[in-house]
Amino acid sequence: MKLSVSGLTKHYGRHLALDGLSLEIPIARVLCLIGPSGGGKSTFLRVLGGLETPDSGTVEMLGEPLATSAAGLLAHRRKNGFLFQQFNLFPHLTALRNLTLPLETVHGLTPTEAMARAREALGRFGLLDHADKLPAQLSGGQQQRVGIARAIASEPKVLFLDEPTSALDPEMTAEVLELIQELAEDGQNIILSTHEMGFARAVADQVAFLAAGKIEEAGPPAELFGNTKSPLCQRFLSRVMRY
Secondary structure, three states, rough: OOEEEEEEEEEEEEEEEEEEEEEEEEOOOOEEEEEEOOOOOOHHHHHOOOOOOOOEEEEEEEEEEOHHHHHHHHHHHHEEEEEEOOOOOOOOHHHHHHHHHHHHHHHOOHHHHHHHHHHHHHHHOOOOHHHHOHHHOOOHHHHHHHHHHHHHHOOOOEEEEEOOOOOOOOHHHHHHHHHHHHHHHHHOEEEOOOOHHHHHHHHHOOOEEEOOOEEEEEOOOHHHHHOOOOHHHHHHHHHHHOO
16 A cells, blocks of 8 residues: 655634645555644545545545545545444344444445345454344443444455444454554555554554654654654654553
């Protein structure tokens, strides 16, 4: 996965969420975004995924420029998968129907095709026994696994994950991180934000540190964690990796 970002800005009213952000990733399977809360990670992910339109700047991903038209952004979103901090499952639909509905309505699969694809995705994550349960009948870890299954059922080019373990307890966090690692090992392109530094260090090909809407430093995990040059990044890592 190649990613080239130049001069990206995004305002929400008077708040500047992205401040001329630039990033060059020549090749990576997994890109982890780290940094303080409010630093711009979620906004950056949403721009990359075509869910937000930047005020200025350019993005090129997988060798293609990010679309700017409504139709182009819709096509871009259909090619990729998303999972954000809240599970965002339809509470009135079963786990299985949470997968088949977008496959039918967004990706144009027939009900038979959608059912086969959904059952395959649920089975991959050990969820077939829970296919007919509503989200409220599932644990947090199971709900997050259903969310990931839904995101990959469409066979996305890039999977975007925004702090996918933020609402989970330690045991469920480990379960979901292991699942994400398996996806990466199977060849899935992934861009995610995370506060799990050990995971970022072990699984990412590239790590980018965001603060105040900018990339302060980026590089391979061994370099960024072992020999960071940015004072802001040094301060951040000294705090989050203290215990």
